[in-house]
Amino acid sequence: MHMQVPGEVEILALWERGLARHPIDRALLLYAWTRPDLPSSSFPDLPLGTINRALLRLRETCFGPRIIACIDCEHCGSRMEIALDTGQLLAGINEDDSSTEFDDTPAEFEVSSLRFRVPCSRDLAAVTGERDLKAAAVKLLEQCCLEHPENIDAGFANLLAEAEAAMEELDPAAGINLSLSCEDCGHSWLVEFNIGTLLWDEIDVRARALLAEVHSLAQAYGWTEPEIFALSPQRRAAYLDMVGV
Numbered sequence: 001m002h003m004q005v006p007g008e009v010e011i012l013a014l015w016e017r018g019l020a021r022h023p024i025d026r027a028l029l030l031y032a033w034t035r036p037d038l039p040s041s042s043f044p045d046l047p048l049g050t051i052n053r054a055l056l057r058l059r060e061t062c063f064g065p066r067i068i069a070c071i072d073c074e075h076c077g078s079r080m081e082i083a084l085d086t087g088q089l090l091a092g093i094n095e096d097d098s099s100t101e102f103d104d105t106p107a108e109f110e111v112s113s114l115r116f117r118v119p120c121s122r123d124l125a126a127v128t129g130e131r132d133l134k135a136a137a138v139k140l141l142e143q144c145c146l147e148h149p150e151n152i153d154a155g156f157a158n159l160l161a162e163a164e165a166a167m168e169e170l171d172p173a174a175g176i177n178l179s180l181s182c183e184d185c186g187h188s189w190l191v192e193f194n195i196g197t198l199l200w201d202e203i204d205v206r207a208r209a210l211l212a213e214v215h216s217l218a219q220a221y222g223w224t225e226p227e228i229f230a231l232s233p234q235r236r237a238a239y240l241d242m243v244g245v
């Protein structure tokens with residue numbers, strides 16, 4: 001399915017709707033843009049990898065494939081710049097260009113004779129209040145358990161390692177880890193790359209830049225927002241130049 005490029009007006013509308021939302025809901029809002037053909041009520045139950053893959057493609061459509069990110073070394077604090085590529089990230093999570101099928105059934109797996117499914121956004125939302133990472137992971141696993149509560153006597157904490165390995169294999173795009181190494185101190189570590197947060201931040205920057213342009217031209221010429229968006233990019237740039245922006 002060919003993805004439509006959101007124009008300036010659509011970027012502003014997405015930003016306006018997502019501004020007050022939680023990051024998980026922002027990711028679903030952006031996902032909804034990529035799948036206008038589907039009912040959005042089903043999105044919270046989609047595997048996380050389905051959302052992430054679509055957002056990587058949306059990022060490529062909106063802002064191109066190259067991603068430059070700045071990260072501080074977790075050991076020495078030295079700031080490093082990393083260059084990523086949406087195509088490479090998608091290839092790293094077993095995505096080829098042909099596999100754009102709608103994958104709506106969370107894969108299931110078994111650990112210690114208990115059945116689980118891979119996590120969805122609804123599960124993530126249920127554990128956001130948990131500050132302790134390990135406790136959050138255990139709670140997430142409980143969310144994904146498909147057994148009746150009375151059938152469970154094993155502690156989920158003991159199943160965590162095996163379950164996480166199974167989840168990663170079944171839905172590799174659910175969590176995209178980057179392996180980093182600091183040039184200054186040699187420290188190596190893994191950092192989770194969150195495409196939803198990155199894309200939202202970029203849309204936020206773009207939307208605020210657009211509003212600043214509208215503000216400058218409205219102030220100088222008294223034009224309305226629709227009038228300003230109706231100008232060609234060349235004319236708008238020329239006027240912005242004349243008002244000294």
Ligand SMILES: [Zn+2]
Pocket residue numbers: 073074075076077078182183184185186187
């Ligand atoms: Zn370092």
